[in-house]
């Protein structure tokens with residue numbers, strides 16, 4: 354047996370199922386158009402929901418912070434110390450989230466894979482929504498404790514699991530869910546979850562990644578002003594930058610600084626990134642009109658798709674899954690969209706369950722009515 358034989362056979366396996374992934378080179382033309390192999394494509398798959406990634410203020414602030422602090426942060430924040438710009442931005446996050454404190458981490462993925470292991474011991478029970486993001490699934494596995502998944506967006510099932518596990522010798526319960534689900538664009542009932550967490554003395558952790566910048570008070574997410582123990586979110590989506598935050602009490606922040614290895618054992622984010630996050634946090638509270646327009650466009654797109662008989666599940670935000678089901682058909686539709694100048698990716702197993710393939714559309718504040726009509730027209734022609 355050759356040492357690399359499993360690599361070739363696994364790749365072949367994926368290839369034969371038409372599931373092989375690869376990287377393609379693109380370059381940005383505008384906030385909403387990208388060049389793919391010399392063709393200008395309209396982008397309906399980015400998470401840059403407010404179009405901030407190319408905003409002049411983010412680029413300018415990134416340059417200013419790099420000029421002042423240098424290109425890299427040189428070490429973990431626990432080693433040489435923490436630059437004041439991190440703490441200033443953390444204070445801004447806490448103010449906007451309405452939390453006592455905040456902590457910046459290097460990415461949403463890194464946060465989820467290290468937060469759960471930091472909070473769990475072997476006798477912990479993690480209760481996790483069925484449709485939680487892969488980073489939460491990986492974090493749950495790394496926590497090396499019992500994990501139960503509750504039916505998607507179903508507080509009644511969660512309550513049953515909480516009841517069943519009362520007095521069962523567990524040390525603590527962690528409930529984890531997303532506020533806006535990354536594939537389906539539906540929303541959690543945060544109030545119901547807060548109530549259950551309080552009743553059963555469980556720690557409630559909410560991944561607010563897809564709501565940060567788009568929904569909630571000042572657009573800062575669905576957990577703003579709610580009694581959620583720990584909120585995490587990313588700066589890589591509507592904030593147009595990179596990195597992640599945790600909003601929590603001072604005690605929990607102190608705990609994580611001591612026990613969260615994804616914070617401790619890594620070089621801090623580059624100052625330029627902190628600069629662009631700072632600028633995004635300045636702009637987001639002022640973008641109420643853009644947010645309203647974005648959600649109106651999402652409503653219009655959903656109702657147009659429904660009129661043609663397409664199913665968009667329970668989507669109620671800027672992420673719209675068009676549920677096709679069959680993998681081949683989903684791929685064919687994605688190809689048709691691409692031929693017509695639209696980039697909208699097909700999500701197939703293993704990202705979604707077998708037979709539940711979707712085209713995931715994500716809208717940006719930069720999409721115009723004409724862009725939407727162009728997209729709707731392709732779906733109409735596809736329906737025949």
Ligand SMILES: Cc1ncc(COP(=O)(O)O)c(C=O)c1O
Pocket residue numbers: 460461462463465486488531535560562563587588589596597
């Ligand atoms: C719900 C959710 N959480 C976390 C992440 C990871 O965030 P980041 O891109 O900052 O690593 C993502 C990104 O895909 C996500 O959709």
